[in-house]
Amino acid sequence: MTKLDTLLAGLAxxxxxxALQVGxxxxxFLHDGRVTYMECAQTPSVxxxxxxxxxxxxxxxxRLQTDGGCERLLAEGGPLTQGELQYAVLGGVLDAxxxxxxxxxxxxxxxxxxxxxLGGQWFFDVPxxxxxxxxxxxxxxxxxxxxxVDSLPVRPMVRLPGHAVTLDRLQWEVIAxxxxxxxxxxLAKQMGRPAYPVLLAVRRLAASGLLAAPDLPQRRTDxxxxxxxxxxxxQPLGPPVTGDPTDLALLMRLKKALEELS
Numbered sequence: 001m002t003k004l005d006t007l008l009a010g011l012a013x014x015x016x017x018x019a020l021q022v023g024x025x026x027x028x029f030l031h032d033g034r035v036t037y038m039e040c041a042q043t044p045s046v047x048x049x050x051x052x053x054x055x056x057x058x059x060x061x062x063r064l065q066t067d068g069g070c071e072r073l074l075a076e077g078g079p080l081t082q083g084e085l086q087y088a089v090l091g092g093v094l095d096a097x098x099x100x101x102x103x104x105x106x107x108x109x110x111x112x113x114x115x116x117x118l119g120g121q122w123f124f125d126v127p128x129x130x131x132x133x134x135x136x137x138x139x140x141x142x143x144x145x146x147x148x149v150d151s152l153p154v155r156p157m158v159r160l161p162g163h164a165v166t167l168d169r170l171q172w173e174v175i176a177x178x179x180x181x182x183x184x185x186x187l188a189k190q191m192g193r194p195a196y197p198v199l200l201a202v203r204r205l206a207a208s209g210l211l212a213a214p215d216l217p218q219r220r221t222d223x224x225x226x227x228x229x230x231x232x233x234x235q236p237l238g239p240p241v242t243g244d245p246t247d248l249a250l251l252m253r254l255k256k257a258l259e260e261l262s
Contacts, residue, residue, distance in 0.1 A: 019114035023106030038096035052192015091194035144203035
């Protein structure tokens with residue numbers, strides 16, 4: 001089956017205009033062979049991103065879809081600036097591309113002439129999107145090599161592996177929102193954040209040893225699983241912590257005390 005990026009490259013060469021439906025995974029909108037917008041079922045939409053920042057309600061954005069679209073929104077000088085809308089569109093498109101382009105097994109269907117309500121305000125060339133997706137995958141692998149954490153529920157460790165930890169704003173938000181059930185993509189939708197930065201935050205938490213390992217009960221000889229003990233999950237998902245800064249401080253105090261006695 002033709003890869004989605006290869007199919008998109010063909011539509012770009014033909015200067016196609018319309019919507020490419022990728023099964024239930026999402027839709028890619030093109031104008032004259034260039035991508036104008038992508039939406040993906042796994043990632044927050046531009047409407048969700050704008051609403052989460054308090055710039056405009058999702059209901060108001062839906063009304064615009066049938067009442068002039070993006071052109072009217074920008075022409076009337078409403079609550080959104082062109083820069084704010086552009087930033088949200090950029091985050092939404094790059095998110096969707098990251099998850100849509102690897103999709104396999106779907107039978108994409110192209111609908112000529114169809115366009116997104118945002119219209120053709122911003123354009124993305126297909127090779128550039130493919131390169132950006134590859135860069136993002138390499139960045140994720142460099143931070144934490146296992147993609148397992150991308151689809152598992154985010155489960156912070158009950159106890160810190162050390163005595164201090166430094167979190168950036170998004171990592172703190174992920175930890176505060178984590179309910180032991182939501183995956184990184186589900187948390188992104190709840191927070192109204194682009195999915196990729198949330199994946200980065202989760203992988204950094206994993207690399208710091210701040211996420212609990214997934215439950216992997218060993219199979220019994222009789223074919224039954226042993227009962228799950230919530231208190232048994234004590235190993236962090238990340239690398240073990242090999243040092244304790246308070247131990248060094250204690251040793252320094254003891255050394256000083258011995259020197260004073262002598």
